[in-house]
Amino acid sequence: xxxxMVLGAVLWSMVFSSSALAQAKSTKKxxxxxxxxxxxxxxxxxxWAVSQPQETLNTLNGKVVPAQRGEILLFVFFRPGDGLSGQxxxxxxxxxxxxxVEIDIDGTKYSLPTIDDRWAWAVSNEDDKxxxxxxxxxxxAKITGLSTRGKTTIDTFSLQGLTAAVTExxxxxxx
Numbered sequence: 120x121x122x123x124m125v126l127g128a129v130l131w132s133m134v135f136s137s138s139a140l141a142q143a144k145s146t147k148k149x150x151x152x153x154x155x156x157x158x159x160x161x162x163x164x165x166x167w168a169v170s171q172p173q174e175t176l177n178t179l180n181g182k183v184v185p186a187q188r189g190e191i192l193l194f195v196f197f198r199p200g201d202g203l204s205g206q207x208x209x210x211x212x213x214x215x216x217x218x219x220v221e222i223d224i225d226g227t228k229y230s231l232p233t234i235d236d237r238w239a240w241a242v243s244n245e246d247d248k249x250x251x252x253x254x255x256x257x258x259x260a261k262i263t264g265l266s267t268r269g270k271t272t273i274d275t276f277s278l279q280g281l282t283a284a285v286t287e288x289x290x291x292x293x294x
Contacts, residue, residue: 150287153280157287166292167196168284172262172274179270186270188212189237193262193276195251195285197292205285207231207250208240209262211272215239216265222250224257224278231262239264255282 150157155170170193177186189212196206209220209231219232220239229250231239241247254260260276 149291150284151280152283152287154277155280155284157284157291159288159291163198163200164292165196165198166288167194168281168288169194170276170281170284172276174275176273177270178272179268184270186213186266186272188272191274193260193274195254195281195288197288199292204244204289205247205251206240206244207247207254208238209264210237211239211262211264211266211274213237213264213270213272214267216267216269218265220262220264223261223263224250224253225259227253229253251285254278255285 147158147160148156149159152168154173155168157166157168159166172191172193175188175191177184177188190210191212192210194206194208194210196208197204198206207222209222211220214236215234217234219230220234222229222231229241229246231241233240233242241250255278257278260278262274262276264272264274266272
């Protein structure tokens with residue numbers, strides 16, 4: 120049974136990783152809500168709200184250092200065909216160390232422990248719901264990650280427009 124669960128997790132991460140990469144590159148923007156944008160793809164049907172950080176900080180051994188990073192994005196996405204509704208996903212633009220990414224929403228911390236190279240997400244729909252509820256009530260989210268090179272990154276996201284963007288993404292994927 121445990122082998123089946125591990126195999127399922129590996130297969131899911133491969134599917135998720137390629138799908139999330141396509142999401143980051145989509146040009147099918149359908150709405151903008153303050154600091155958040157909404158995108159839709161038809162095949163498979165998926166909709167997402169996404170934002171870039173307002174601030175980034177990169178450190179190594181406690182000292183601020185430069186870092187070459189790809190796109191840094193925080194997603195809330197919906198994929199009705201896979202039963203996903205409001206999944207919280209983060210890409211830091213670099214390969215993560217195999218350590219959970221932490222999201223701090225106005226002082227309350229949550230974990231995004233599922234790591235697949237440059238992507239991190241919550242373990243369950245229940246965790247996604249808790250995090251999304253906090254995001255909707257919050258003002259800022261700080262996401263801390265650790266790169267495979269030992270650099271710590273802190274990315275600060277505005278949550279202005281998140282609720283409206285998530286509502287629009289959910290609506291576009293519900294029909």
